[in-house]
Amino acid sequence: MNIIKSDRNKIEQLIAFSTGMMSGGDGKELIEKHKEALNGITPYDMLYLEEYQMQMGITVPEIKRDINKILNVLYEYLKAYDWERPEEGTFLYYLMLENRAFEFRLNTMKKILKAYKGRELDELGSLKAELLPHLESFAGFEPHYVKKENILFPYLEKHWKEYKPLRVMWSLHDDLRRMIKELIGLAKSEQSEWMTLNRAIGNYYFGAFGMIQKEEIIVYPIAAGTIPKEDWAEMHRQSFEYPFPFIDRPTQPAEESGSDTNIDIHYSNRLEIELNGPVSDQFLQRATMIFDSLPLDITYVDENDKVRYFNRAKDRFFPRSPAVIGRDVRNCHPPESLHVVEEIVNKFRSGERDEAEFWITLRGKFIHIRYFAVRSEKGKYKGVLEVSQDVTEIRKLQGQRRLLDWE
Amino acid sequence: MNRQSSNNELLPILLNGDRNRGLEVVNRLLEEGKDVITIYEGVIKPAMYEVGELWEEGKISVASEHLASAIVETLLGHLYYRIIKNSGTNKMVVVVTSVEDEVHQIGAKMVSDMFEIHGWTSHFLGANTPIDELLDFVTKVNPTIIGLSMSIDLHTRNLEKTILKIRERIPEMPILIGGQGLHEEGKEIMLKHNGVLYLKDLQALEKFLNQAHYEKDRPN
Numbered sequence A: 001m002n003i004i005k006s007d008r009n010k011i012e013q014l015i016a017f018s019t020g021m022m023s024g025g026d027g028k029e030l031i032e033k034h035k036e037a038l039n040g041i042t043p044y045d046m047l048y049l050e051e052y053q054m055q056m057g058i059t060v061p062e063i064k065r066d067i068n069k070i071l072n073v074l075y076e077y078l079k080a081y082d083w084e085r086p087e088e089g090t091f092l093y094y095l096m097l098e099n100r101a102f103e104f105r106l107n108t109m110k111k112i113l114k115a116y117k118g119r120e121l122d123e124l125g126s127l128k129a130e131l132l133p134h135l136e137s138f139a140g141f142e143p144h145y146v147k148k149e150n151i152l153f154p155y156l157e158k159h160w161k162e163y164k165p166l167r168v169m170w171s172l173h174d175d176l177r178r179m180i181k182e183l184i185g186l187a188k189s190e191q192s193e194w195m196t197l198n199r200a201i202g203n204y205y206f207g208a209f210g211m212i213q214k215e216e217i218i219v220y221p222i223a224a225g226t227i228p229k230e231d232w233a234e235m236h237r238q239s240f241e242y243p244f245p246f247i248d249r250p251t252q253p254a255e256e257s258g259s260d261t262n263i264d265i266h267y268s269n270r271l272e273i274e275l276n277g278p279v280s281d282q283f284l285q286r287a288t289m290i291f292d293s294l295p296l297d298i299t300y301v302d303e304n305d306k307v308r309y310f311n312r313a314k315d316r317f318f319p320r321s322p323a324v325i326g327r328d329v330r331n332c333h334p335p336e337s338l339h340v341v342e343e344i345v346n347k348f349r350s351g352e353r354d355e356a357e358f359w360i361t362l363r364g365k366f367i368h369i370r371y372f373a374v375r376s377e378k379g380k381y382k383g384v385l386e387v388s389q390d391v392t393e394i395r396k397l398q399g400q401r402r403l404l405d406w407e
Numbered sequence B: 001m002n003r004q005s006s007n008n009e010l011l012p013i014l015l016n017g018d019r020n021r022g023l024e025v026v027n028r029l030l031e032e033g034k035d036v037i038t039i040y041e042g043v044i045k046p047a048m049y050e051v052g053e054l055w056e057e058g059k060i061s062v063a064s065e066h067l068a069s070a071i072v073e074t075l076l077g078h079l080y081y082r083i084i085k086n087s088g089t090n091k092m093v094v095v096v097t098s099v100e101d102e103v104h105q106i107g108a109k110m111v112s113d114m115f116e117i118h119g120w121t122s123h124f125l126g127a128n129t130p131i132d133e134l135l136d137f138v139t140k141v142n143p144t145i146i147g148l149s150m151s152i153d154l155h156t157r158n159l160e161k162t163i164l165k166i167r168e169r170i171p172e173m174p175i176l177i178g179g180q181g182l183h184e185e186g187k188e189i190m191l192k193h194n195g196v197l198y199l200k201d202l203q204a205l206e207k208f209l210n211q212a213h214y215e216k217d218r219p220n
Helices: A008-022 A029-035 A042-053 A060-079 A093-115 A124-139 A142-159 A167-190 A194-226 A229-239 A265-268 A279-294 A337-350 A394-395 B008-018 B021-031 B036-056 B064-084 B106-117 B131-141 B153-167 B186-192 B202-209
Strands: A296-304 A305-311 A355-362 A367-373 A381-390 B093-098 B121-126 B145-149 B173-179 B196-197
Touching: A008 A029, A008 A042, A008 A167, A029 A060, A029 A367, A042 A060, A042 A167, A042 A194, A042 A367, A060 A124, A060 A167, A060 A194, A060 B008, A093 A194, A093 A229, A093 B036, A093 B186, A093 B196, A124 A167, A142 A167, A142 A229, A167 A194, A167 B186, A229 B186, A305 B093, A337 A367, A337 A381, A355 B186, A367 B131, A367 B145, B008 B021, B008 B036, B008 B064, B021 B036, B021 B064, B036 B106, B036 B202, B064 B106, B093 B131, B106 B121, B106 B131, B106 B145, B131 B153, B145 B153, B153 B173, B153 B186, B186 B196
Parallel strands: B093 B121, B093 B145, B145 B173, B173 B196
Antiparallel strands: A296 A305, A296 A381, A355 A367, A367 A381
């Protein structure tokens, strides 16, 4: 575990500066007062600042409310921080390239908005029609955030003592997801007004550009300085589980050599269930194939709340990467849904409950999500099994089919 | 590329300077239902790349290279009138040009045509546009995007200079870059400058113009 070093006095001044900003203080005055601390500020200081804020009881929504404002003021200072930029063929390189391509698209839509300036009310219908494909394409940036949540964050949790601020970032991802969904709805609606649409676009742009800024002036520089080289190679390999939004898919690194009978590294990463007695490779491969063939997304979290297994069902709707194996389940969810996770785990552990279920619509599919308590023969709590299933077609079934019909 | 075994039917036609046969090939491909990307990317571009290589290796003269380029420009002009029907049907405007000192313009012309096929208004400025002239023009027409083409990697400095000058004048202007000269450094330049997108070929441009989500790239 890397201990991220920072100057305590500097952090205290930064806390005073950010508290001043959060309580509506004058930015210029605050900069003047704390300029000594601000000069030479590093991304590590920002991480410490957020960690201390959280320790002080400042909530995620409170941090989120003012983080962009504070970062805008500190941007010039942080931009000057010198760090080793990633080389082509690395995980971080493609995340940054995706950001450039996203910025390009955001700026392109901004130009379209400018082309309509002054005529928005008169030509609202055609403006919406022109914006819609752009907004829909922005939603396609989603895999960028998923790769951070499922690959980058688990590694950062391993190497950063102060990883809690990542929860703020995850929560901001969720805000962007919600905002783009609402924006697409507004662009599609004939009733939506220009003022509402314009405000929503402004908020989304502020959030999207702000996210790129946070990634590139804080998270990526610290990640580059703290995660060891060998982990980066594995992260890059895992990233091929996901699309590379808005850029060409890079060349996939060659798999490590091995015979057909060897267990794939994915399998060994994912099958860490404790089993009594020796288990053959063949058994593990068969078990893996069976679970992967089920039309279900399965994730197993052990009695210590660590993710121990997930299957690789075809068209998995909740993405998982080997990086999540061993991760604390509390870190696998955005802060807004953390209390639900904790409630389920606690009630399963105490024996008060054995099942919980939810159903949601996701990209037009009806998804049934169930949680089952896993217990030993003696009833000892052994963890939680999450089982999610696309039941869209099952819900439509009526009557009976008793004969084979493959048509 | 092994030109001995090259199966590009346009290459010998260009090398022989046979304009009419070139038109016949293009017309036949259109009649066979080939789309413009297939013709540009699969036939014309590789033929011109091979012509360029032959010239670099001293196997053909400058005159032959110019003749081949002139024929291709005729073919593009011919195609333009047959395929471009949607130009200016949306409100988006692009300015496409080769960077200063870059004398090749065929790639940029293809890019310009692709935009027009997708309903954009395209201002194609051709080869070797001086930076200041480009800036003045861009300020006047205020395009949605600027497309910069670079065929020879010797012009990287000019490309970056152009990007920085555009940034100074219009900070948020989206700048598209591409061309044979960027195969090595395109992504690096993109990473270095905010709001710059490198597209490696016309297929990538087509994806961008279709606002593709790239979801299809996801492996099963």
